Amino acid sequence: MRETKQIFVMMVALGFFLIPVVALAQQHAINPAEVGEKASKVIAEQKININTATVEQFQNLPGIGSSIAQEIINYRHEHGPFQKVEDIMQVKGIGEKKFEKIKDLITVGEAK
Incomplete structure (x- = not known):
């Protein structure tokens, strides 16, 4: 009987200890939707402007190596600035999958 009472007292004490811990954890819980929204904003702020990007910046894009990066720059010099991001598909080496x-x-910059 005495052991049961001790176990009960320990459980109650543990409960009192855990309540603030759980409450604190809930205050700092991460909302996945909020994280996704913030991540989208960060990505939007860090898009590569295909009208001003360097070879090195283009190489940060998936599937773009130095030769395709140079092709993009050459195309831009020959034809002028891209009007919309889809125009980059006119560059040799960039198809629909890429x-x-x-x-x-990517972005073409702000509309003027």
Whole structure:
């Protein structure tokens, strides 16, 4: 009987200890939707402007190596600035599959 009472007292004490811990954890819980929204904003702020990017910046994009990066720059010099991100598919080496991988990572800059 005495052991049962001791176990009960220990459980109650443990409960009192855990209540503030659980409450604190809930205050600092991460909302996945909020994280996704913030991540989207960060990505949008860090998009690569295909009208001003360097070879090195293009190489940060998935599937873009130095030769395709140079092709993009050459195309830009020959034809002028890209009007929309889809125009990058006119560059040799960038088809629909590659475009799908990079389209959310690039921009043509702000509309004027």
